[in-house]
Amino acid sequence: MSDRELRVSKIRNGTVIDHVTGGQALNVLSILGIDGSEGLGVSVVMNVPSDRLGRKDVVKVEDRELSQSEVDVISLIAPEASINIIREFDVVQKNRVDRPESVVGLLSCPNRNCITNEPEPVETDFTVVEEGVRCTYCGTIIREELADHIDPE
Amino acid sequence: MRQDHLISASQLSRADIEAVLDRAAEIDGDPAAWGDTHDRAVLGLCFFEPSTRTKMSFDTAIKRLGGTTTDMGSVDSSSVKKGESLADTVRVVEGYADALVLRHPSEGAAKLASEFVDVPVINAGDGAGQHPSQTLLDLYTIRENVGLDDLSIGIMGDLKYGRTVHSLAEALTNFDVRQHFISPESLQLPRGVRFDLHQSGAQVREHTELDGVLPDLDVLYVTRIQRERFPDETEYEKVAGEYQIDTETLNAAKDDLAVMHPLPRVDEIDPAVDATDHATYFEQAHNGVPVRMALLDSLLEADQ
Numbered sequence A: 001m002s003d004r005e006l007r008v009s010k011i012r013n014g015t016v017i018d019h020v021t022g023g024q025a026l027n028v029l030s031i032l033g034i035d036g037s038e039g040l041g042v043s044v045v046m047n048v049p050s051d052r053l054g055r056k057d058v059v060k061v062e063d064r065e066l067s068q069s070e071v072d073v074i075s076l077i078a079p080e081a082s083i084n085i086i087r088e089f090d091v092v093q094k095n096r097v098d099r100p101e102s103v104v105g106l107l108s109c110p111n112r113n114c115i116t117n118e119p120e121p122v123e124t125d126f127t128v129v130e131e132g133v134r135c136t137y138c139g140t141i142i143r144e145e146l147a148d149h150i151d152p153e
Numbered sequence B: 001m002r003q004d005h006l007i008s009a010s011q012l013s014r015a016d017i018e019a020v021l022d023r024a025a026e027i028d029g030d031p032a033a034w035g036d037t038h039d040r041a042v043l044g045l046c047f048f049e050p051s052t053r054t055k056m057s058f059d060t061a062i063k064r065l066g067g068t069t070t071d072m073g074s075v076d077s078s079s080v081k082k083g084e085s086l087a088d089t090v091r092v093v094e095g096y097a098d099a100l101v102l103r104h105p106s107e108g109a110a111k112l113a114s115e116f117v118d119v120p121v122i123n124a125g126d127g128a129g130q131h132p133s134q135t136l137l138d139l140y141t142i143r144e145n146v147g148l149d150d151l152s153i154g155i156m157g158d159l160k161y162g163r164t165v166h167s168l169a170e171a172l173t174n175f176d177v178r179q180h181f182i183s184p185e186s187l188q189l190p191r192g193v194r195f196d197l198h199q200s201g202a203q204v205r206e207h208t209e210l211d212g213v214l215p216d217l218d219v220l221y222v223t224r225i226q227r228e229r230f231p232d233e234t235e236y237e238k239v240a241g242e243y244q245i246d247t248e249t250l251n252a253a254k255d256d257l258a259v260m261h262p263l264p265r266v267d268e269i270d271p272a273v274d275a276t277d278h279a280t281y282f283e284q285a286h287n288g289v290p291v292r293m294a295l296l297d298s299l300l301e302a303d304q
């Protein structure tokens, strides 16, 4: 078995997220809310050479097919990612990620004085703008540091 | 105004603003004629932060339209102290009132409140966020004094935390106005407000000193720099002193410069300025009632 095969050994059913921006694989997992406690088979490959990206990460999640809304949020940290849905070792669906219009309930607002950081019965709601995402409650903009604000629930 | 709530100045179009200001002018001309326009309407006053001026102004405004108020009282004496959420409080008060006026220490509080009630919500200040009803009376005052187009305005003081500044700056993008922002570097406009100004293509300049820009201004809007924004007293004294004005400062200004301030002031404007033609801040404060009458009238009318 070559190195390459070792790294990308096939999964039977699940999702392969390819062309993730190098270094972002663990953030992709936290966006998906996967931390290993679910018992899903998860493999992560980081910083392997890629023709398109220079270096890329690959994330494979067994026995779970991702919904379009989960996938689109990934685009904020990995805009070039592609999503492959696998059934019985075959790619049955291949999608690129699209920038979503909003991100609901995933991020926490970095403004400590924002009402969403109080014990109120609302989810956070960020609008995706040119330079990042923006809290619809207080107007705070998160730019490059987005992954730091993923709410671990 | 074709709006259900007044949450942020950024939601206001030029037509929305002009409709309220025109109505305020009508009211100002003959206040007595409006005495039974909203007979028995009840305005719910939800002030989670102490405020005398804004609260009195809304209280007077609804009464002059024939209505009345119900007041949740101070936070110390209310259920909030027992840990009730804002969402619950406003849903309860909604049952007693036809519209709510909300002041709250957290940014976004008014938007959150508006999501839980069916009556109009007016944001009377949410933390360092917005204070759009203040902006309407500011715009009214500017229009009465120097007009709202082809204008240079200097906005000075605490631009980072100043909610009246955020609302005013965003509303002014509807008009042909050159906006100059004058502040210490640590208190410049926050990213979110900058973003809005940039998006609307506003003409914006930032300065750390008033001197260079003062002679060009038609309006100088002064706000208070608060002690608690600085790590220590000496730092505060040093910085705040540079953004205070007196009659000597104003020698370099145009004769018809209007000096405004949302009040209360502490020492940003020397009392000697009060006697000059520049002083517009008391007139500005008086405009609070007719403008809030016009605002309440349009929101209550739209809600019927």
Ligand SMILES: [Zn+2]
Binding pocket: A109, A110, A111, A114, A115, A116, A135, A136, A137, A138, A139, A140, B108
């Ligand atoms: Zn926020």
